[in-house]
Amino acid sequence: QVQLQESGPGLVKPSETLSLTCTVSGASITSDYWSWIRQPPGKGLEWFGYIYYTGTAAKYNPSLESRVTMSVDRSKNQFSLKLTSVTAADTAVYYCARKPDAKAHLDVWGKGTTVTVSS
Amino acid sequence: QSALTQPASVTGSPGQSITISCTGTSSDVGGYNYVCWYQQNPGKAPKLLIYDVTNRPSGVSNRFSGSKSGNTASLTISGLQADDEADYYCSSYTSSDSYIIFGGGTKLTVL
Numbered sequence: 001q002v003q004l005q006e007s008g009p010g011l012v013k014p015s016e017t018l019s020l021t022c023t024v025s026g027a028s029i030t031s032d033y034w035s036w037i038r039q040p041p042g043k044g045l046e047w048f049g050y051i052y053y054t055g056t057a058a059k060y061n062p063s064l065e066s067r068v069t070m071s072v073d074r075s076k077n078q079f080s081l082k083l084t085s086v087t088a089a090d091t092a093v094y095y096c097a098r099k100p101d102a103k104a105h106l107d108v109w110g111k112g113t114t115v116t117v118s119s
Numbered sequence: 120q121s122a123l124t125q126p127a128s129v130t131g132s133p134g135q136s137i138t139i140s141c142t143g144t145s146s147d148v149g150g151y152n153y154v155c156w157y158q159q160n161p162g163k164a165p166k167l168l169i170y171d172v173t174n175r176p177s178g179v180s181n182r183f184s185g186s187k188s189g190n191t192a193s194l195t196i197s198g199l200q201a202d203d204e205a206d207y208y209c210s211s212y213t214s215s216d217s218y219i220i221f222g223g224g225t226k227l228t229v230l
Contacts, residue, residue: 035219044221045165045224047210047220047221050219059218095165103153103170104153104211104212105167106155107170109164109165110164111163
């Protein structure tokens with residue numbers, strides 16, 4: 001059974017960089033695509049983008065692209081998200097998820113981690 | 120890229136059927152069979168209910184079904200149960216740079 005677990009700081013200061021890691025268990029990261037999604041308090045879902053396990057193919061949401069970097073660490077079966085120059089608007093629950101092959105759905109999700117941007 | 124349009128709320132009674140709509144454009148919902156639906160209970164991660172318009176992942180009840188007509192996709196829940204009360208989100212592939220877009224979500228209340 002594939003499981004994903006997000007980890008990272010729960011509090012980030014404005015203008016700093018938010019860094020999160022997703023650990024994949026029950027399956028190898030060397031297949032499929034891996035995504036990040038967030039959900040601000042009381043609001044809907046926002047897709048960040050995906051990255052292929054090779055790390056060479058990535059697609060980002062254009063509204064976030066200038067601040068987002070995703071990467072993969074195959075040795076640790078993990079993938080990561082970095083979001084620069086954060087503001088209070090980046091306060092949200094952040095989810096990692098698996099995107100099977102070339103499909104457009106997310107079939108396995110992590111439980112989510114809350115990140116608050118505040119000084 | 121605008122989000123897909125869903126009703127903010129839908130209400131039904133136990134045993135009834137309800138339908139949640141998801142309206143997009145020919146660049147997303149209408150142009151591709153890559154619409155999916157998620158169920159999200161309070162404080163929990165979304166759960167995939169339907170993918171590729173009509174397909175159910177293993178383990179998802181056949182009370183949930185999906186369809187599409189033109190630029191509007193629909194999720195139908197039959198035989199409503201109390202634990203169906205949740206938020207439901209549609210999502211689609213889009214030929215714009217956004218690649219994956221979500222609807223704004225629909226809160227289902229089971230009276």
